[in-house]
Amino acid sequence: MNVIEINKLTKSYFKTPQAVHELSLSVPEGSIFGILGPNGAGKSTLLNILAGLLRKTSGEISIFGNTVDYGDFEHKQQIGFVLEEPHYLEKLTVREYLHFTASMYSIEKKEAVKRTDELIEFFGLKEKEDVWIQKYSKGMKKKVSLAAAMIHRPELLILDEPLEGVDPVSAKEIKDNLRLMTNKGVSILVTSHNLDTVEKFCDEIAIINKGKLVFQCKTEEIHSKIKNELTQETYESLEEIFIDVVTDKGAKNVNKKLSWL
Numbered sequence: 001m002n003v004i005e006i007n008k009l010t011k012s013y014f015k016t017p018q019a020v021h022e023l024s025l026s027v028p029e030g031s032i033f034g035i036l037g038p039n040g041a042g043k044s045t046l047l048n049i050l051a052g053l054l055r056k057t058s059g060e061i062s063i064f065g066n067t068v069d070y071g072d073f074e075h076k077q078q079i080g081f082v083l084e085e086p087h088y089l090e091k092l093t094v095r096e097y098l099h100f101t102a103s104m105y106s107i108e109k110k111e112a113v114k115r116t117d118e119l120i121e122f123f124g125l126k127e128k129e130d131v132w133i134q135k136y137s138k139g140m141k142k143k144v145s146l147a148a149a150m151i152h153r154p155e156l157l158i159l160d161e162p163l164e165g166v167d168p169v170s171a172k173e174i175k176d177n178l179r180l181m182t183n184k185g186v187s188i189l190v191t192s193h194n195l196d197t198v199e200k201f202c203d204e205i206a207i208i209n210k211g212k213l214v215f216q217c218k219t220e221e222i223h224s225k226i227k228n229e230l231t232q233e234t235y236e237s238l239e240e241i242f243i244d245v246v247t248d249k250g251a252k253n254v255n256k257k258l259s260w261l
Contacts, residue, residue, distance in 0.1 A: 001065075003156055003187040004028040004050070009059035011045050011211075017064070018046040021211040032178065032188045032221075034202035034240075035122070036195070038246050042211040043191045044084045047160045050189075051081050077105065080149030084160040086141070090134035094125050094144050099132060100152055105152035111150075119147040122177075124170060139165035146174065150181075157181070159190045163197065175201055199238040209246045 004027035011020040018242045020042045027033045048054040055070040102112035122142040163171045207215040227233045235241050
């Protein structure tokens with residue numbers, strides 16, 4: 001079963017090229033699905049449409065088996081979001097913010113306090129739990145976003161660059177717990193520019209370029225993909241595949257360098 005079905009999704013802006021062009025893909029239930037692409041490929045546009053922050057131009061989106069559109073909100077009770085540029089109530093402490101978030105999901109007060117305590121401890125925010133969020137570093141704010149996305153025990157997590165700015169130790173702990181969540185049936189859709197992390201962490205990946213889907217496969221199949229039909233040479237890494245599918249043919253053999261180096 002697929003938790004997300006996207007069919008010929010298109011998003012156009014006035015007098016600009018299509019940010020997303022007839023994009024179709026499916027996210028399997030209980031998996032970690034990675035979306036990759038160069039800057040401007042349409043990744044964040046796609047996630048903002050899924051989050052209900054942008055209207056699609058055309059196409060269909062189904063989440064949990066139900067067709068959803070801009071303005072629909074019932075399904076969001078089952079989803080946790082971490083978007084590229086999260087919005088906070090920055091003159092709240094992390095504890096106040098998490099209690100507020102829990103109340104939005106109608107979590108009973110005693111349970112909200114318990115989950116907040118655990119999340120503050122887990123994300124290493126104890127020392128600054130009485131400091132306003134606006135004074136946090138980018139990495140700490142990302143941790144607050146992840147905590148808020150997880151507090152209601154969602155069935156689906158949609159995460160845009162969730163580990164950006166997060167220290168390596170915390171990133172490892174977060175990845176381990178996200179994997180634990182998928183083992184319990186949670187589905188995760190994630191974008192990242194860290195190809196090594198995606199290759200090791202995700203079960204399946206899709207690469208988007210110029211608003212279009214250009215490649216998709218399970219990560220376990222990456223090293224069996226044929227790079228050269230004549231020699232039957234295969235790819236050694238996701239990085240090789242990524243560069244191959246997003247680079248214009250005429251630019252592949254161009255060796256860029258700075259004149260003074």
